[in-house]
Amino acid sequence: MEKKIMLGNEAIARGAYEAGVKVSSAYPGTPSTEISEFVALYDEVYAEWAPNEKVALEVAIGASLGGARSMACMKHVGLNVASDPLYTLSYTGVGGGLVVVVADDPGIASSQNEQDTRMVARSAHVPVLEPSDSQEAKDFMKFAYEVSEKYDTPVILRTTTKLSHSQSVVTTDGRTEVEDKAYERNISKYVMMPVNAIGRHKVVEKRDNLLAEEGCAFPVNRVEWGDKKVGFITAGVAYQYVKEVMPEASVLKLGIVNPLPKKLIEDFIKEVDEVWVVEELEPVIEEQICSWGYAVKGKEMFTRQGEYSANLLKRVLFKKDDQVFEKESAPARPPILCPGCPHRSVFSVLSKLKMHAAGDIGCYTLGAVAPLGVMDTCICMGASISTLHGIEKAKGREYLKNWVAVIGDSTFLHTGINSLINMVYNKATGTVIILDNRTTGMTGHQEHAGTGKTLKQDTTYAVDFTSLCKSVGVKRVFEINAFDVKELEKTIKESAEVDELTVIIAKAPCALLKGQKFPDKMVVSDKCVRCGACLKPGCPAITKGGDGKIRIDGTMCNGCGLCANYCKVGAIVKVGK
Amino acid sequence: MMDIMVVGVGGQGTLLTSRIIGKTALNAGYDVKLSEVHGMAQRGGSVVTYVRFGDKVYEPTVEEGKADVLIAFEKLEAKRYAHYLKKDGIIIVNESEIAPMSVVIGQAQYPENIVEELRKTHTVYSIDGDGIAKSLGNSKVVNSVVLGLGAKHIGFSEQEWLEVLKQTVPPKTVEVNELAFKNGYERG
Structure with a gap:
């Protein structure tokens, strides 16, 4: 213990x-x-x-x-x-x-x-x-x-x-x-x-x-008797909000929420004057109780959307919350791709080529927003490849010339591979880019069948993406360093012109993956003309000060060099850290 | 009941800091709840973690109007979450400035005089955590400096804090983190 x-x-x-x-x-x-x-x-x-x-x-x-x-x-x-x-x-x-x-x-x-x-x-x-x-x-x-x-x-x-x-x-x-x-x-x-x-x-x-x-x-259910004017029926974290706001109220806290313990609920309802159901998301408990013939309140007061909170309950129950100070306006800070992220490199090429991308689930979903803005769709795991295929079948080969599908390595192995088989089988000609950063990035660097390590960190066979794609019948398969923007651009352009399915494996490890060494960083020399072209890929390590001067944060930068490709005067150079 | 928020930018170590606060409170015999942010929100975005301790804690998050202490590792984040403070709540702010993407690409301006403005309505303790950390020879110990300053205002003895700090930070950095914490604590 x-x-x-x-x-x-x-x-x-x-x-x-x-x-x-x-x-x-x-x-x-x-x-x-x-x-x-x-x-x-x-x-x-x-x-x-x-x-x-x-x-x-x-x-x-x-x-x-x-x-x-x-x-x-x-x-x-x-x-x-x-x-x-x-x-x-x-x-x-x-x-x-x-x-x-x-x-x-x-x-x-x-x-x-x-x-x-x-x-x-x-x-x-x-x-x-x-x-x-x-x-x-x-x-x-x-x-x-x-x-x-x-x-x-x-x-x-x-x-x-x-x-x-x-x-x-x-x-x-x-x-x-x-x-x-x-x-x-x-x-x-x-x-x-x-x-x-x-x-x-x-x-x-x-x-x-x-x-x-x-x-x-079941011992997982609990009735806490208190004031019987209103009885709350609740479960999960919503219980904590009810207790935070109404510590003296009568509460039926359900531990089993399917199937509902009917008699326990009915006995509780009979003891209190009025019943309010507090449950996040759908009115699952409320609607069932109503169907038994009891008039309980729930979603007419509490939203189906988002997380609940004590203040949310207070606003409904007491028409006021605890907030004292006004919320100050501050520029939003949404999540962004990290400095040195290989996805940014691929997206910068797609952005330059004015491509549309059928997208997927992962860090790279952030490629949809400014300043990269290249991803058009994100539905579910694996959907990028099949969506691209559907667009081609609806609009024809010509229409697809400025479209690609982008999908992460882990997502590709999750359900993307089935969609790729479908493309081969049904004679698709689109271009699929596998953003292979050697890990499951967004969720915090989990191993997968392509990394060569198991969950318990034992060494195992690593799926070879090139062989896998070739074995299902893709003839054009290219493995390119994700930071080689010239090669990427050339291959993407060529693939758009070829009437054949292409898979481009854009490979480079996630910048946050442990065990990597970044000996270099980029610095701005006095050749800089302050044009701001290097800001285009949206790397958070590069900023333009109020004085117009471009600065690269040496601690954040890992020397990927993407910004230097954008500099027209050669002012950004790589130096040792 | 003590309600604390630790806010910053993804990657600044808000999570570890809130865990140190939580563990210190647990050791002192309190009921403790912490709430964290994982997944997409962590990627360079605005990150907030909550610590609540007292005789009995229900809700795991701190809500608007409830925070006793707001520890911010970055100025803009202090401004963003200041409305979570209760009337006499205090702000501990690291004078660091990290531009959000909208500022980087010129769509928005980084607000000026954040600390001075906050002082008009709140009790603010600011500290140059980055500068102090650098002077100690390890720019990564910013959190310990800022936590040290915050710790003075949260309560518990310096010894109680250091005991948890030592167990939580990477073994090789115990000494410098301890120095960093003490530096912040003495300024409180």
């Missing part, structure tokens, strides 16, 4: 460890990434990065059928990718306990939408537990395995950005080693062909009803 401050994601990993989890598979995605990084620190747990969330969940399924406790971790949009196995896993049930940890991102801190995992879970008939702080994250994780095995079901542990990325005090326990369940061949349970699936669907419905009933007694 030890008391320490833990990140929500660390506590989830700790819970998995203490529950005796043996196998964990995941694809990185904010805000879920650190769960895998923490669980990988335990020798007793096999933990891996999978190329995508579907693979991760299927690995967890295999481990579970093998009799061990397993988990798969992902962000909310990752669950979309994994929803194919999830919906049917709900039918088959599990061997050893299986928990899918899904991290939602209300407020869209680092995502492409704000979807609510509870909606998916309802539709897939999978129970959901929702903790509200790090201690609960660990405890609920352990309880999730009990539920999974007792009710023969996968369980979703739902976290949100605020929980995953906040730290609070946790008391740790030791690991309970759980003996593997013996594997038994059971075709009617695990082979979901129609005759078996029809039978299993009945089991799913029965399980749902049983959980709604027995879930009322």
